[in-house]
Amino acid sequence: EQYPDTPEVREILAKLAIERGDWSEAERHGRAAIALAPDQPGVQAIKLVLDYRAAVLANDEAARSKTAEAAKALLVKQPDSELARRIVIDRLISGPDPQQALPVIEDALAHNPKSLEFHMLKFRLLAQVEDVKATGVELQQMYDLFPDNAQVKSALIAWYLVQKDLDGAEAFLRKLAGDVTGPVEGHLAVVQFLQAARGADAARAELDKLFAANSENAANAQIYQALRATLDFEAGKTTEAIAAM
Numbered sequence: 001e002q003y004p005d006t007p008e009v010r011e012i013l014a015k016l017a018i019e020r021g022d023w024s025e026a027e028r029h030g031r032a033a034i035a036l037a038p039d040q041p042g043v044q045a046i047k048l049v050l051d052y053r054a055a056v057l058a059n060d061e062a063a064r065s066k067t068a069e070a071a072k073a074l075l076v077k078q079p080d081s082e083l084a085r086r087i088v089i090d091r092l093i094s095g096p097d098p099q100q101a102l103p104v105i106e107d108a109l110a111h112n113p114k115s116l117e118f119h120m121l122k123f124r125l126l127a128q129v130e131d132v133k134a135t136g137v138e139l140q141q142m143y144d145l146f147p148d149n150a151q152v153k154s155a156l157i158a159w160y161l162v163q164k165d166l167d168g169a170e171a172f173l174r175k176l177a178g179d180v181t182g183p184v185e186g187h188l189a190v191v192q193f194l195q196a197a198r199g200a201d202a203a204r205a206e207l208d209k210l211f212a213a214n215s216e217n218a219a220n221a222q223i224y225q226a227l228r229a230t231l232d233f234e235a236g237k238t239t240e241a242i243a244a245m
Helices: 007-019 023-036 041-057 061-077 082-093 098-111 116-128 132-145 150-162 166-177 184-198 200-213 218-234 238-244
Strands: none
Touching (some): 007 041, 023 041, 041 061, 061 082, 082 098, 082 116, 116 132, 150 166, 184 200, 184 218, 200 218, 218 238
16 A cells, blocks of 8 residues: 555455455456556466456356457466466356366366365366366365365265265274263264265264263263263153163
8 A cells, every 4th residue: 555556466356255255356456556557477367367257247248259369478488477377267157168267277276276166166067077086086085185174075075975885985984083981072963974875883883882982971871871862862762771871
């Protein structure tokens, strides 16, 4: 704000605003950068993003295609331009054959292998064509990169279930749950899975194992005992269940 005519700073601020979806700031700093240094490749990419967004909002398909072609040309001169690459990917995904975006996404991942955005796009395109093996490989890679991402974990569990690989799903859930004496949330997910996939007896056996393992952790043991009682109550063993509670 003190030196508004510094194009490098305007360019950086515009890119940051685009990345976080703050379009008013992207317009403010981006248009200023365009006025100050229109020939800079990075600034040209910002202009393309702003023009492409304007075309999308106006539902102007001709302008959208023209801007995407310009972004493709800029990528030839500036292969590291993630902004230009995003335009090309978006245009291809929204076109008649979204699978054409896969090679461009692969190229994007070669430049930025830890981009959750690009990995998600690749996963969705593979899922669309029902490439089961490739989808599983991609999900496993995403889990290795983003082990704490709940969406990735859910997608990988769903993939196991779609393949009817109950053993794989159970093993993955147990891996997420960790040590049997640790926090209960992951182990309750295992119990719920066993109840749904293998029946109430399997869930009871798991709860008994967890209860025994947590004999010195009253808080955990009581949760497992209460859930065991709930299963008994649902099975008609009301007297035993109420006594346990």
